Amino acid sequence: MSLTAWVRRARTPEPVPVRREIAVFEPADLFDIEIKDNPETNPVLCCTGDPAGAAAFNALWLKRIASSGRYAAAVSVRGQGGTPTAEGGPEARAHDVVQAAVTVPRQTVLMGHGEGAAWAALAAGRYPAAGLVLVSPQRVPKQLPKPVGEPPVLLVVSESETQSKEAQAVADEYGITPLTFAGAPNDIFKGPAAEGLLDTVLSWLDAQKG
Amino acid sequence: MQEYSSQAAYDRGEAVCVIGAGASGLIAVKNLRENGFEVDCYERDTVLGGLWNPQNQHSALYPNTHLVTSRSQTEIPDFPMPDDWPDYPSATQMLEYLTSYAKHFGLSEHIWYGSEISHLEPVEGARFEVVVKPAAGSAARRLRYGAVIIATGHHWAPNLPSYPGLDDFRGTVLHSSQLKDPSRLRGKHVLVIGGGNSGVDIACEAAVNAASCVHSVRRGTWHLPKYLGGEPADYALARLNSRPKFLRRFLTDRVLKGPSRLAERMGVETPDYGPGDEEPVRNGRYLEHVGDGSIKRRGEVARFDGFDVAFADGTETRPDLVVLATGYQPKIACVAPELLGGTRDEPAPRLFARMFSPKAQTLAVAGLVEPGVGVLPIVHWQTHAIARWLQVRKSDPERAESFKHQVNAESSQHAVEHVDPRRRLVVDAEEYLASLGRIIDTLEQEPAK
Numbered sequence: 001m002s003l004t005a006w007v008r009r010a011r012t013p014e015p016v017p018v019r020r021e022i023a024v025f026e027p028a029d030l031f032d033i034e035i036k037d038n039p040e041t042n043p044v045l046c047c048t049g050d051p052a053g054a055a056a057f058n059a060l061w062l063k064r065i066a067s068s069g070r071y072a073a074a075v076s077v078r079g080q081g082g083t084p085t086a087e088g089g090p091e092a093r094a095h096d097v098v099q100a101a102v103t104v105p106r107q108t109v110l111m112g113h114g115e116g117a118a119w120a121a122l123a124a125g126r127y128p129a130a131g132l133v134l135v136s137p138q139r140v141p142k143q144l145p146k147p148v149g150e151p152p153v154l155l156v157v158s159e160s161e162t163q164s165k166e167a168q169a170v171a172d173e174y175g176i177t178p179l180t181f182a183g184a185p186n187d188i189f190k191g192p193a194a195e196g197l198l199d200t201v202l203s204w205l206d207a208q209k210g
Numbered sequence: 211m212q213e214y215s216s217q218a219a220y221d222r223g224e225a226v227c228v229i230g231a232g233a234s235g236l237i238a239v240k241n242l243r244e245n246g247f248e249v250d251c252y253e254r255d256t257v258l259g260g261l262w263n264p265q266n267q268h269s270a271l272y273p274n275t276h277l278v279t280s281r282s283q284t285e286i287p288d289f290p291m292p293d294d295w296p297d298y299p300s301a302t303q304m305l306e307y308l309t310s311y312a313k314h315f316g317l318s319e320h321i322w323y324g325s326e327i328s329h330l331e332p333v334e335g336a337r338f339e340v341v342v343k344p345a346a347g348s349a350a351r352r353l354r355y356g357a358v359i360i361a362t363g364h365h366w367a368p369n370l371p372s373y374p375g376l377d378d379f380r381g382t383v384l385h386s387s388q389l390k391d392p393s394r395l396r397g398k399h400v401l402v403i404g405g406g407n408s409g410v411d412i413a414c415e416a417a418v419n420a421a422s423c424v425h426s427v428r429r430g431t432w433h434l435p436k437y438l439g440g441e442p443a444d445y446a447l448a449r450l451n452s453r454p455k456f457l458r459r460f461l462t463d464r465v466l467k468g469p470s471r472l473a474e475r476m477g478v479e480t481p482d483y484g485p486g487d488e489e490p491v492r493n494g495r496y497l498e499h500v501g502d503g504s505i506k507r508r509g510e511v512a513r514f515d516g517f518d519v520a521f522a523d524g525t526e527t528r529p530d531l532v533v534l535a536t537g538y539q540p541k542i543a544c545v546a547p548e549l550l551g552g553t554r555d556e557p558a559p560r561l562f563a564r565m566f567s568p569k570a571q572t573l574a575v576a577g578l579v580e581p582g583v584g585v586l587p588i589v590h591w592q593t594h595a596i597a598r599w600l601q602v603r604k605s606d607p608e609r610a611e612s613f614k615h616q617v618n619a620e621s622s623q624h625a626v627e628h629v630d631p632r633r634r635l636v637v638d639a640e641e642y643l644a645s646l647g648r649i650i651d652t653l654e655q656e657p658a659k
Contacts, residue, residue, distance in 0.1 A: 003647040017293040
């Protein structure tokens with residue numbers, strides 16, 4: 001975050017605060033003696049453009065992330081799931097993601113899906129994420145902020161999206177090559193495609209420093 | 211030097227030494243770590259949070275301390291406070307915030323508690339040798355670091371005024387930092403000396419808790435309420451800064467008209483400088499307490515006399531408890547004043563851009579400013595710049611050179627040094643932030659290809 005961006009933000013009205021729904025799954029919640037919370041790893045905070053919000057990750061994601069020894073959380077931004085509707089566009093939703101990120105006990109990876117990827121990318125411009133994972137990004141603003149603290153960035157898109165302008169633009173913005181997963185862009189919460197995608201994301205995370 | 215010279219200094223390579231684990235120290239550790247530095251942070255107390263931690267024996271907290279700047283203007287830019295917190299969080303919340311910051315970024319493992327830096331000196335290769343003195347028992351250790359950041363703050367050496375007869379005064383005299391428990395005010399006749407933020411806050415506590423409260427103030431200060439036009443006052447004023455320059459003055463005067471008329475009515479002189487030239491008093495309750503008579507304002511104290519205190523205007527009062535809310539003296543004990551641009555007789559630091567030592571490239575001070583706005587964001591950008599400088603110094607000599615010119619230019623812009631010692635740390639937040647922005651740009655801009 002640049003100093004000028006911060007000055008500008010500190011002088012614009014803060015989004016209306018909302019009571020956010022945050023779903024948390026810790027390795028200990030699995031009741032599996034084999035799986036230990038590994039404090040060396042960074043937690044993962046997920047958000048999605050799906051109106052279900054955090055609940056969408058309950059079926060598979062949170063448990064799978066937790067079974068890799070990571071603290072897993074998901075947030076419903078304003079208007080999703082159990083979070084009340086409040087005014088504000090993508091900036092306000094990015095604010096919700098940042099506010100959820102600071103409640104996570106350690107420096108967290110931000111994982112966004114669909115429109116949520118845009119919010120995660122905006123949030124990474126204000127909070128030093130440990131990593132930024134963008135899955136099938138949609139409605140990404142033209143100007144993405146430079147991520148604070150230079151985290152590693154992963155872009156994963158479905159096979160049908162590889163040629164899309166959106167994916168290309170995001171890839172160019174961060175100077176990275178997207179990985180692909182089999183399946184439809186909105187079919188990431190359960191089923192074999194989701195499993196494959198999760199494996200990709202988790203092994204990438206394990207390959208990073210934390 | 212005999213006591214620790216028996217052993218060679220332990221070399222920590224390019225690691226950076228941060229002195230102090232208060233707010234500034236924690237931010238420094240986090241930003242250095244983020245830029246890839248190894249960090250050892252030394253804290254002489256056994257807890258983190260500096261002045262915000264009541265368990266710290268040097269804590270400056272007084273009863274019911276709250277932030278005087280609002281949440282959005284005070285939070286660390288990349289780690290916001292929870293947005294359901296009040297506009298003006300309490301000291302307890304501030305400590306909770308700093309603790310969660312330290313926990314979130316895993317800073318505690320880099321902090322050595324109960325270790326005071328008794329001395330530091332430059333050694334060859336622009337490096338530093340520091341002498342770490344543990345609080346208990348074992349002998350001092352010597353270590354070598356690639357750089358040192360001093361973040362000891364300036365709120366721990368109480369500034370104690372002297373008055374004739376003060377030593378023989380029969381009542382209780384306490385510095386604001388010794389008050390701790392608000393019940394000490396209950397039912398007492400209290401005299402508060404000092405018209406800064408702490409004096410005014412304590413006078414307000416005494417107004418509702420004590421039997422009576424007399425407030426001795428030597429000179430006029432700017433009194434700002436905590437809210438202006440339905441918004442936190444600092445936020446409202448900062449917003450005016452994004453207006454065109456010719457409008458700013460006019461709008462600021464208009465916003466401040468009401469508060470300054472009220473202050474005038476309550477007998478507070480308006481100083482001859484603007485509200486940004488000194489830390490203003492920010493308290494919405496004080497003038498109302500003066501207005502309902504629960505705080506009686508008096509002038510300067512002339513002398514103490516047995517049980518009585520006489521003021522310069524000839525009136526007298528008989529307090530049970532005198533609170534000296536006379537502030538703190540900025541003091542950096544571990545380093546020779548010459549290294550920070552001072553002299554033996556005039557030890558006040560004169561730093562480049564208020565943070566870099568003019569004598570040593572790898573010595574910097576974080577948080578030694580009074581910007582009249584929240585200090586934490588300023589420290590964030592300061593330490594960000596310092597961390598970038600330490601990187602650039604090694605990796606990019608060309609840019610390091612242009613940075614040096616830049617810093618020199620920035621420092622000469624602020625050459626208007628305040629002679630008044632109480633205003634020595636004052637900077638204009640707007641100008642200083644702009645200057646920090648230019649310094650960071652110089653350090654970060656893409657190299658010309």
